[in-house]
Amino acid sequence: MALDPSLPVLVVDDYKTMIRIIRNLLKQLGFANVDEASDGTAALNMMREKDYGLIISDWNMEPMTGYELLREVRADDRLSRTPFIMVTAESKTDNVIAAKKAGVNNYIVKPFNAATLKSKIDAIFGDAS
Amino acid sequence: MTEVGGKKARRKPDDDSACCCNTHSVTAEITLLLNTLRELAAIRSTAEDAAARILDSAEGLLALADKEEAKKAEDAIMSIMTACGFHDLVGQRVTKITENLDRVIATRLTGEEAVAPKTLRRGSDIVLEGPSASPDQARIDALFSKKN
Numbered sequence: 159m160a161l162d163p164s165l166p167v168l169v170v171d172d173y174k175t176m177i178r179i180i181r182n183l184l185k186q187l188g189f190a191n192v193d194e195a196s197d198g199t200a201a202l203n204m205m206r207e208k209d210y211g212l213i214i215s216d217w218n219m220e221p222m223t224g225y226e227l228l229r230e231v232r233a234d235d236r237l238s239r240t241p242f243i244m245v246t247a248e249s250k251t252d253n254v255i256a257a258k259k260a261g262v263n264n265y266i267v268k269p270f271n272a273a274t275l276k277s278k279i280d281a282i283f284g285d286a287s
Numbered sequence: 288m289t290e291v292g293g294k295k296a297r298r299k300p301d302d303d304s305a306c307c308c309n310t311h312s313v314t315a316e317i318t319l320l321l322n323t324l325r326e327l328a329a330i331r332s333t334a335e336d337a338a339a340r341i342l343d344s345a346e347g348l349l350a351l352a353d354k355e356e357a358k359k360a361e362d363a364i365m366s367i368m369t370a371c372g373f374h375d376l377v378g379q380r381v382t383k384i385t386e387n388l389d390r391v392i393a394t395r396l397t398g399e400e401a402v403a404p405k406t407l408r409r410g411s412d413i414v415l416e417g418p419s420a421s422p423d424q425a426r427i428d429a430l431f432s433k434k435n
Contacts, residue, residue, distance in 0.1 A: 171375075173374065173375040173378060174339075175335065175338045175339065175342065175371055175372070175374040175375060176372060176374075176375045178342055178368075178371075179342070179368050179369055179371055179372055182342075182345075182346065182349075182365070182368050183365065183368070183369070186361065186365060217415065218379065218415050218417070225413060247375070247376060247379055247417055247418040247419065247422070248415055248416060248417070249419045249422050249423065249426075249427060250416050250419075251426075251430065252413075253413060253415070253416075254427055254430050254431075255430060256413055258430065258431060264431065265427050265430075265431060266424070266427075267419070267422045267423070267424050267427050268372055268375060268376060268418070268422065269369070269370075269372045269373070269376060269422065270369065270372070270424065271366070271369050272362075272365045272366075272369060274424060
């Protein structure tokens, strides 16, 4: 999968600060088409209206968590191949394994830095950025 | 007077005062907990304001960065921005404490054990722990590099 910086990215987090941080990091990496949602339900609705090339989502949100969003996405024929990165404070081994089994492409534990986000995006898109 | 074993028993004066003291003690305890909750809400609000102001400044600096020094400036500014993630982690920890205190207050008021905090119930069968004391990206990466 080649990285196209014009591809739309959806950032999902219930903390506006975190959305702003990720949006700025993505901008520095060349992504200009970034949308945001504050929970899984809002994100899923947006994904059904627009094609996103990458989802970057927190886990702990209400009413729909990032994990539930991931499962919904992977169960939807049209959305199931969308790359999905979890960015979360949850680092318990069982939870990381559950996310991996649910089909997450990569997992970033908070706090993180720009290099980590870039390396995970590069890993998904074959180091093409 | 209280019914004890089918007989009317007179409560000793000391019992009345103990009950009264106990009521005062519970009231004082709950007041203390409510004040603590107010302080936690203030911490969350202060952290959010601080993070927003730091991000405003960092975004402003990024726009002003001189071309020659731009790369160095960008790296430093991005580092400031990512550090603002403290607001998210502070918020999650405060939420956890707030929910625990809510639970203690509910238990003290009703005498029954309150339900588990929301953060623990989110995600159906998965128990969320929130921020770790020692987050380790390398350990996560190792889990991801394993097959299955």
